[in-house]
Amino acid sequence: MTRVQNLKQAMRSWGIAVGALLGLVGQAQAAGEYQGSPKVAEFIAEMTRDHGFAGEQLTALFDQVERKQAILDAISRPAEKVKPWKDYRPIFITEARISKGVDFWNKHAEALARAEQEYGVPAEVIVSIIGVETFYGGNTGSWRVLDALSTLCFDYPPRAEFFCQQLREFLILAREQQIDPLTVKGSYAGAMGLPQFMPGSFRAYAVDFDGDGHIDIWTNPVDAIGSVASYFKRHGWVSGESVVSRAQVKGEQADSGLTQGLDPVKTVGELRTLGWSSADVLRDDIPVTAFRFDGAEGQEYWMGLPNFYVITRYNRSAMYAMAVHQLSGELIAKRGRP
Numbered sequence: 364m365t366r367v368q369n370l371k372q373a374m375r376s377w378g379i380a381v382g383a384l385l386g387l388v389g390q391a392q393a394a395g396e397y398q399g400s401p402k403v404a405e406f407i408a409e410m411t412r413d414h415g416f417a418g419e420q421l422t423a424l425f426d427q428v429e430r431k432q433a434i435l436d437a438i439s440r441p442a443e444k445v446k447p448w449k450d451y452r453p454i455f456i457t458e459a460r461i462s463k464g465v466d467f468w469n470k471h472a473e474a475l476a477r478a479e480q481e482y483g484v485p486a487e488v489i490v491s492i493i494g495v496e497t498f499y500g501g502n503t504g505s506w507r508v509l510d511a512l513s514t515l516c517f518d519y520p521p522r523a524e525f526f527c528q529q530l531r532e533f534l535i536l537a538r539e540q541q542i543d544p545l546t547v548k549g550s551y552a553g554a555m556g557l558p559q560f561m562p563g564s565f566r567a568y569a570v571d572f573d574g575d576g577h578i579d580i581w582t583n584p585v586d587a588i589g590s591v592a593s594y595f596k597r598h599g600w601v602s603g604e605s606v607v608s609r610a611q612v613k614g615e616q617a618d619s620g621l622t623q624g625l626d627p628v629k630t631v632g633e634l635r636t637l638g639w640s641s642a643d644v645l646r647d648d649i650p651v652t653a654f655r656f657d658g659a660e661g662q663e664y665w666m667g668l669p670n671f672y673v674i675t676r677y678n679r680s681a682m683y684a685m686a687v688h689q690l691s692g693e694l695i696a697k698r699g700r701p
Contacts, residue, residue, distance in 0.1 A: 396430040402517045406527070414535060421534075427545060428513045434506065434551045435519060448656035448663070448682055455495050455686040456693060464490050464690070465698045467499045467584070474572065474585045476701075482592035483602030487700075489591045491691040492677065493584075496559040500584065503557060504550040508533060512553040512562075529553055532562035539566075540578065547581075556580030557587035558594075568594040598676045599669065606671045606688045608645060610653075610664040614638035617664075622653045625675045629653050631666065641666065654681050 397403045403425050410416045446454075468475060468490050475486035490499075497503045512533055515526035533553065537544040549555040553562065557580055560569060569578045572589025580587045612620075620637040622629055631639075632647030639653070645666070652667035652675075667681065674684035 395426055395428045397428050397513060397517065398426045400425075400517065403513075406516070406530070410531065410534060414531070416534065416538075424509070424544065425513070429507075429510050430518060431506065431510050431514045431551075434511055434514045437551045438515065438519060438522075446682075448685070449659040451682045452659075452686060452689070456690055460494050460498065460690065461693045461697055463499050463501075464494045464694045467493070468694065468698055471584050471588060474588045478572070478588050478592035482589075482596040482600075484592040484595045484600050485691070487691040487694045488595070488674075488687065489588055490694055491687045492591050493557050493587060494690060494694075495683070495687050496554075497557050500557045500587075503559070503581065504548055504554065506549060506551050506553075507545065508547045508549040508553050508555060508562075509544050511549065511551055515552070526553070529562050532566055536562050536566055557584060558591045560590065560594075564594065565590075568597055594677065595673055598673045600673045601670060604670050605643070605668050606674070607668060607685070608641045608643040608651075608666045610634070610639050610641050610666050612638050612640075612664050618655075620653050621655055622651075625652055625667075625672065625679060625681060627652045627667065627669065627672050634666065639664070639666070652681070656682070656685070 407416075407418055407421045407425065410421055411418045468486060472486075475489060478484065478489060479486050493499055509530075512526055512530040516523055516530045517527075519526060530553075533547075534544060536542070537547070547555060550559060554560065555562070555565065560580060565578075565580065569580055569586070569590040570593045571578045571586060573583065573585040578586055578590075580590055612618075614637070617638040620629060620634045620639055627650035629651055630647060631641075631645045631649045631651055634651065634653055635647065645668075649668060652672060654665055654667060656663040656665065665685070667675075667684070671684055671688070674687050675681065677687075678684070
């Protein structure tokens with residue numbers, strides 16, 4: 364049985380879980396930090412009113428939630444904001460990650476080929492996403508997702524709106540999938556499973572790719588593969604198109620072409636007038652994200668094409684997107700394509 368199937372057998376419905384949760388409260392040695400919290404009470408009232416949850420059930424659940432200071436510390440220093448590309452790249456482009464990726468690809472070749480056919484997303488890109496996110500399922504996170512999302516919802520004002528929405532999505536997800544919300548583990552930000560989907564992404568894009576009637580991105584690589592492909596397709600991935608183009612620049616106006624943020628607000632033609640060029644044949648009307656990295660051998664100028672922007676929709680970082688792209692290239696170089 365898969366993890367989800369085991370949980371389904373143990374919890375046939377969310378309603379049955381109420382008794383179990385209340386029993387756990389009685390067994391707990393100490394109540395969680397959110398017991399009696401006005402913010403939590405307001406959240407519970409909203410979930411009861413808007414989504415049909417039972418207040419008693421949610422009160423029992425949140426009595427067991429723990430505020431995690433370590434999560435609040437971690438959320439303020441993501442690696443991609445402090446490391447230059449020359450230091451960021453070696454974290455993800457390693458022989459171990461490449462070799463493990465080839466093994467993962469070989470083991471799940473049928474599912475990857477089917478995902479590529481159905482969604483138009485190359486197998487190597489799907490494998491690379493899972494490799495960068497969790498080392499192919501080897502590190503899916505050790506935080507209770509309920510603790511993580513509650514901590515960030517109730518005690519991280521800069522992004523409280525986002526994480527409160529993810530907490531709502533998580534509780535609805537647990538009810539829909541009949542999963543005990545106290546057992547689900549993930550990252551310090553609440554991302555889950557092999558592809559590290561946030562709860563909202565799970566509900567919007569995750570698919571039952573093996574057709575067994577359950578969506579399991581935690582222990583079922585086939586569902587994870589299909590879900591990544593589904594996400595990329597829904598965000599505009601174009602089959603057969605390139606991801607980036609290395610640029611050469613000259614002149615004093617070149618840096619004025621650099622994009623502020625990740626949105627592709629410049630066109631290839633506009634960059635040409637500012638001194639940008641590329642060995643690739645690119646139409647002038649292609650929207651691009653123009654960026655510069657501090658590479659191991661000096662500055663690197665790049666044009667991120669529409670498929671690059673799709674990768675940044677998975678994780679809002681140019682370095683992340685480039686790591687995914689370059690790892691996918693290394694996977695092809697080592698394994699080849701059929």
